[in-house]
Amino acid sequence: MARKTGSHSQITGPKIQEAALQLFARHGYAAVSMRQIASEVGVQAGALYNYVPDKQTLLSQLLVDHMQALLAALDELPVAPDPKAALEQFVRHHILYHVPRPDEVFISYMELRNLTPDNHARVAALRQDYEGRLAIVLQAGVSAAQFRVPDAKIASYAIIALLTGVVNWFDPNGRLSAQGVADEYWQMVAQLVGLQVANGGDT
Amino acid sequence: MARKTGSHSQITGPKIQEAALQLFARHGYAAVSMRQIASEVGVQAGALYNYVPDKQTLLSQLLVDHMQALLAALDELPVAPDPKAALEQFVRHHILYHVPRPDEVFISYMELRNLTPDNHARVAALRQDYEGRLAIVLQAGVSAAQFRVPDAKIASYAIIALLTGVVNWFDPNGRLSAQGVADEYWQMVAQLVGLQVANGGDT
DNA sequence: GTCTATAGTGCGATAGAC
DNA sequence: GTCTATCGCACTATAGAC
Numbered sequence: 423m424a425r426k427t428g429s430h431s432q433i434t435g436p437k438i439q440e441a442a443l444q445l446f447a448r449h450g451y452a453a454v455s456m457r458q459i460a461s462e463v464g465v466q467a468g469a470l471y472n473y474v475p476d477k478q479t480l481l482s483q484l485l486v487d488h489m490q491a492l493l494a495a496l497d498e499l500p501v502a503p504d505p506k507a508a509l510e511q512f513v514r515h516h517i518l519y520h521v522p523r524p525d526e527v528f529i530s531y532m533e534l535r536n537l538t539p540d541n542h543a544r545v546a547a548l549r550q551d552y553e554g555r556l557a558i559v560l561q562a563g564v565s566a567a568q569f570r571v572p573d574a575k576i577a578s579y580a581i582i583a584l585l586t587g588v589v590n591w592f593d594p595n596g597r598l599s600a601q602g603v604a605d606e607y608w609q610m611v612a613q614l615v616g617l618q619v620a621n622g623g624d625t
Numbered sequence: 626m627a628r629k630t631g632s633h634s635q636i637t638g639p640k641i642q643e644a645a646l647q648l649f650a651r652h653g654y655a656a657v658s659m660r661q662i663a664s665e666v667g668v669q670a671g672a673l674y675n676y677v678p679d680k681q682t683l684l685s686q687l688l689v690d691h692m693q694a695l696l697a698a699l700d701e702l703p704v705a706p707d708p709k710a711a712l713e714q715f716v717r718h719h720i721l722y723h724v725p726r727p728d729e730v731f732i733s734y735m736e737l738r739n740l741t742p743d744n745h746a747r748v749a750a751l752r753q754d755y756e757g758r759l760a761i762v763l764q765a766g767v768s769a770a771q772f773r774v775p776d777a778k779i780a781s782y783a784i785i786a787l788l789t790g791v792v793n794w795f796d797p798n799g800r801l802s803a804q805g806v807a808d809e810y811w812q813m814v815a816q817l818v819g820l821q822v823a824n825g826g827d828t
Numbered sequence: 829g830t831c832t833a834t835a836g837t838g839c840g841a842t843a844g845a846c
Numbered sequence: 847g848t849c850t851a852t853c854g855c856a857c858t859a860t861a862g863a864c
Contacts, residue, residue, distance in 0.1 A: 429829050429830080430829075430830090431829070434829080434830095448738065449655075449738060449739075450653060450654075450655050450738060450739065451653075451655075451656075452652075452653050452654075452655035452656035453654075453655035453739065455856075455857060455858085456857080456858065456859085457856085457857080457858095465829090465830065465831090466830070466831060466832075467857095467858085467859090468830075468831070468832080468833095468859080468860080468861090469829065469830050469831075471858095471859070471860080472829060472830080473829095476858080476859075477858070477859095532735055535651065535652060535653060536652075536653065536656065570816070570822075571812075571813060572808075572809035572812050572813065573809060576801075576806075576809055577813060579790060579791075579793070579794050580787045580790065580810065580813055581787075582790070583786050583787050583789070583790025583793070584783045584784075584786050584787040584790075586786070587782060587783065587785070587786025587787075588782075590782070590786070591782050598779075603779075605775075606775035606776060606779055607783065609774075609775050610774060610775065610780060610783055610817050611817075613773070613774075613816055613817050613818070613819050614813050614814075614816050614817040615816070616816055616822075619773075619819075632847050632848080633847075633848090634847070637847080637848095658838075658839065658840080659839080659840060659841080660838085660839080660840095668847090668848065668849090669848065669849060669850075670840085670841085671841080671842075671843090671848075671849070671850080671851095672847065672848050672849075674840095674841070674842080675847060675848080676847095679840080679841075680840070680841095
């Protein structure tokens with residue numbers, strides 16, 4: 423153990439991603455230096471460039487990976503029988519996927535402006551794909567006269583913002599588990615779209 | 626006109642604030658240099674230090690000013706007769722105040738982590754004061770059995786996030802005016818807290 | 829694959845002339 | 847109040863030894 427130098431290609435790569443993710447989330451992309459990332463990983467700055475072409479690509483890769491994984495997880499859910507079930511599924515998926523990954527969520531919203539235009543376009547397209555899924559569900563519910571919202575597109579923005587806000591206050595050691603939070607948010611979203619909800623979630 | 630040098634103390638100060646606000650919002654605090662701000666204002670970098678002690682204070686002042694103005698505007702509203710009216714007032718105030726000020730909103734959420742601990746504490750206290758007003762309204766409505774939400778505190782987080790998200794998509798040249806957006810969001814928030822809402826807002 | 833060393837650039841902030 | 851000039855430092859990315 424504790425040898426100072428050597429080959430670690432299997433280990434160093436992922437460690438760079440993790441360290442960059444954490445540092446970017448905590449201090450912001452522009453405020454974090456490659457030296458800081460290297461220090462966190464336990465190598466010298468120059469060694470990073472065996473794994474990453476440059477700092478911009480490192481950020482871009484983190485965001486693309488996150489959005490792709492989020493979409494892939496959504497695609498693995500079973501098909502819901504009706505708009506209400508589809509909406510509940512989306513709400514629970516969004517919260518349960520995001521809550522354990524606050525750093526990814528943070529940089530995915532905060533660091534878009536530090537992407538070069540082409541990288542920004544790739545991430546924005548993935549985001550639009552994801553958010554569009556919710557808009558489709560809402561539109562279906564409105565068309566079926568099951569939901570009542572002023573505008574399906576605007577409601578989708580509102581619901582995404584509401585759900586994503588969870589990561590700003592969620593505390594893993596707090597009163598509520600992620601499941602409990604998902605239960606409460608589902609009640610609020612159900613009411614938001616005009617569904618009648620049974621009283622306060624007794625078991 | 627067009628003289629190159631001279632005294633402009635009445636003009637330069639505010640111009641620095643404006644330029645810094647815009648640049649911080651667009652590129653992030655850490656990514657913006659004092660030279661860029663100076664260039665936007667039309668002076669050399671050194672001249673900024675006649676108005677601002679340092680870059681950190683410049684950021685901090687922008688955030689504190691924004692939160693204080695937001696709270697002051699809230700305090701000027703008339704006292705609402707009941708929780709429903711108070712909630713509607715808060716929703717409309719929040720949207721109508723924020724929508725014309727997207728840059729302030731942006732940096733107030735994004736640049737908190739670039740504040741020194743003492744500056745952060747000042748801004749966080751102001752934010753907590755503001756958001757607490759909504760929590761109080763919600764709690765009052767729940768106690769009076771007029772609202773139905775799983776938890777007043779969590780509902781306040783959800784509603785703040787939902788409302789603030791407006792600045793991410795609002796387009797001054799779009800279909801809806803700020804007033805129209807406020808109308809639609811009020812309907813959604815009213816439903817979210819379990820109020821029965823009349824159909825779609827026909828005039 | 830990692831190291832050391834460094835080229836080349838830009839930064840925040842200050843000093844002193846006008 | 848603004849300018850020019852500059853100090854001292856940190857940065858990204860590369861080069862070449864091991």
